[in-house]
Amino acid sequence: MSRPATFVPPPGARAYSLRSARGEFAVIDSPVADGVEARGVALLLPGFTGSKEDFNPLHVPLGQRGYRTVAVDGRGQYESDGPETDESAYAREELARDVLAQAEALGQPVHLLGHSLGGQISRAAVLLDHAPFRSLTLMASGPGRISEPQQQRVKLLQDALAVMSMAEVWDAMRAMETPEETETATLDGGLDDRDDLRRRWLGTKPAQLLATGRQLCTEPDRVAELAAVPLPFHILSGARDDTWPLPLLDDMTVRLKARRTVIEDAEHSPNTDQPLPTARAIADFWDDATAEG
Numbered sequence: 664m665s666r667p668a669t670f671v672p673p674p675g676a677r678a679y680s681l682r683s684a685r686g687e688f689a690v691i692d693s694p695v696a697d698g699v700e701a702r703g704v705a706l707l708l709p710g711f712t713g714s715k716e717d718f719n720p721l722h723v724p725l726g727q728r729g730y731r732t733v734a735v736d737g738r739g740q741y742e743s744d745g746p747e748t749d750e751s752a753y754a755r756e757e758l759a760r761d762v763l764a765q766a767e768a769l770g771q772p773v774h775l776l777g778h779s780l781g782g783q784i785s786r787a788a789v790l791l792d793h794a795p796f797r798s799l800t801l802m803a804s805g806p807g808r809i810s811e812p813q814q815q816r817v818k819l820l821q822d823a824l825a826v827m828s829m830a831e832v833w834d835a836m837r838a839m840e841t842p843e844e845t846e847t848a849t850l851d852g853g854l855d856d857r858d859d860l861r862r863r864w865l866g867t868k869p870a871q872l873l874a875t876g877r878q879l880c881t882e883p884d885r886v887a888e889l890a891a892v893p894l895p896f897h898i899l900s901g902a903r904d905d906t907w908p909l910p911l912l913d914d915m916t917v918r919l920k921a922r923r924t925v926i927e928d929a930e931h932s933p934n935t936d937q938p939l940p941t942a943r944a945i946a947d948f949w950d951d952a953t954a955e956g
Contacts, residue, residue, distance in 0.1 A: 667716040667935060670859040673723050681735065683764035689742035691715050691734045693722035702729030703797065703953055704769055708762065709734070710779030710803075710932075711817075711875055714741040714863050717778065720938030721945070728946035730774070735765055737784065739871030741863045746870055753874035759787035766795035774949050776800040778934060779906065780875055783882055786889055793892045798952040800897040800945060803931050805907025806915045807884040813906050817876040824869050833864050886918045895952040896921035899944060901929030901936060922948055 672678050676693035695701045705725070707718045715734035725732050738761050739745025739753060746752045762784060766773050775796045777785030782804020789799050808814070823832045889896070898916045900909065902925050909925070916923040924944040929936035 666856070666860065666932075667714075667719055669719055670716045670863075671719075673719060675726075676722055681733070681765060681768050683761075683768040685761050685764040686738070686744070688738070688761070688765055689715065689736040691719070691722070693726055693732045693734075695729055695731050696723075696726040699727060699729050701731065703774055703949060704731045704733065704771060705774040705776060705949070706762070706766055706769065707732060707734040708737065708775075708777040708781030708785055709740065710777075710781050711879060712864070712867070712872070713778065713781070714867075716741075716859075716863070717932065718934055721934055721942045724939055724942035725946055728942075728950070730946060730949060733765075733769060733773075737761060737781070737871075739868035741866045745868045747868050748870050750870045750874040753871050755784070755787050755878055756791070758784045758875075759791050762788035763792055763795060772797045774798045774800070774952070776802060776945065777804055778802045779804050779931065780879060783878070786885060789892055789894065790885065790888055793894050796894060798895040798897065798949060800899060800948065801915075802899045802941075803901065803904055803906065803933065805911050806886045806918075808882045809879045809906050810908065814880045817880055821873055821876055824873060829865050829867070829869060833861055886915055890919050895948070895955065897924065897945070897948040898922070899924040899926065899933065899941070901925070901931060901933045902927050903930045906931050922951075924948075 672691045673693060676691050678691050680687040681690045709715060709717045715736050718732065718734040722732050736743035737758060772795055775785050775789065782801040785799060785801065789796060823835060827835065896919045898912050898921050900912050913923065926933040926937045926941050926944065933941040
């Protein structure tokens, strides 16, 4: 589970419901910094068990580079509503069409960035219609299904959700934490952090976790399809990642003729592990994509 540095939006950002043709979605919308020339708008999609708050550390540095950033909870994630038990509502194409509607609601072509699961949903949206987007950044998001160890973790979660409530699963996950994980959680934010994470977990719909978890374990390699789309691509990851090993991301970069960035001292969530170098690499790519466009 991703662990945001804070659940409090950064200064100047607004948390609200973005109205779209496919319903309302909870967002954190952060403006361009005062006195900085506006260079564009970006839509940020979180990963599995994540939320819009995962991008909180990126908003200010990206705003200082001239980018308004809008991080969104997808359907059934945290503060965006969705069915409790109807998994068909979370089919990959349905989630991709939500992204197209979110981009339309923002009123202009946007830079699209997806983290992990959000990257695969972003890819599906671009394959449906690339016109609303100026570029695509896939952050810690690979060409197909997740690694075997991560598939096993998802299977454990699916088995638990079949017989337990979300609250019971949360308690079970906490009971399975190692002493080191518990100490890290305390150092990172203490009881307030744990309460926020629990609230996010309980806000997420079980059907969303079941459907998207299955997608992560079965997603086909669609890189060849994506390579035919006329957009600039950016593959960004930490220097270590056990969800999609780095050689897979390196190969995907070659196949897409994409920009490749590896963030040192970061793992599967460079946005929270090393936000400043991550934001700098993202903004550099957007600057170049804007100039080329």
